[in-house]
Amino acid sequence: MPSEISDITVTILGSGTCVPSLKRSSCSAMMDVGGAKLLFDTGPGTMRQLLKTNTTIFDIDYVFYSHFHPDHTAEFVPLLFATKYPNVNQRRKSLTIIAGRGFFDFYKKLKNVYGRWIEIAPGILKLEEFETKERDHRDFKAFSVASMPVEHNEESLAFRIMSTNGLSVVYSGDTDYCESLIKLSHDADILICESALPNELRVNGHLTPSLAGEIADRAGVKKLVLTHFYPECDQVDIEAQCRKTYSGPLILAEDLMRINVSH
Ligand SMILES: [Zn+2]
């Protein structure tokens, strides 16, 4: 837990991708802020990773989806099913799911397949769509959030979480190099940024360590956390590649790593 309730603690639940790996679980991160627990993406295996941090699904207040690729959303259905069975009353507080435009339709299609197995009482489950063409923003009691569209899928968003005492953490989701992520990350305390593949294996729609470093440098972030590593990243010196463009504090994510953010 954060030392002050308004501080932020980041826990990397999965630093990997769609590739099965015993070292890196699929994409997911957790933030503790203002007494609320936030999940960012729920790739396959997320609920078991949560348990390793002594957290259950019933402790989670908000889930943010950066986009709909299965390595980021696949555990959504099991999460809803486990919320409903065997004892629907285990969840007493609401669960708010936030994602870009298209999410209501995505959820409707899942319900066409799974029906009542994933239907949660409307008073408990709340779905919110954010704009995907421009900046969006919401204020919640424990924190506020801003989002920007990023270059990956049409529904792709990056999120900036701001605590009531002025700390901020940005979660990039998957993205190519884009000005909107630089803008959203301006002066952030931490940027959790995808760095899918080494510089020499760059593909469209994803970043490399050098490109992530350039974004962090131009945004002036106080700390950069690289994550979303395909196995190829574990064969090369990711830190050296990132250092070509970024000289500030740098962390290479590992599963279950915790990062405290305070003044
Ligand atoms: Zn993706």
Ligand SMILES: [Zn+2]
């Ligand atoms: Zn991904």
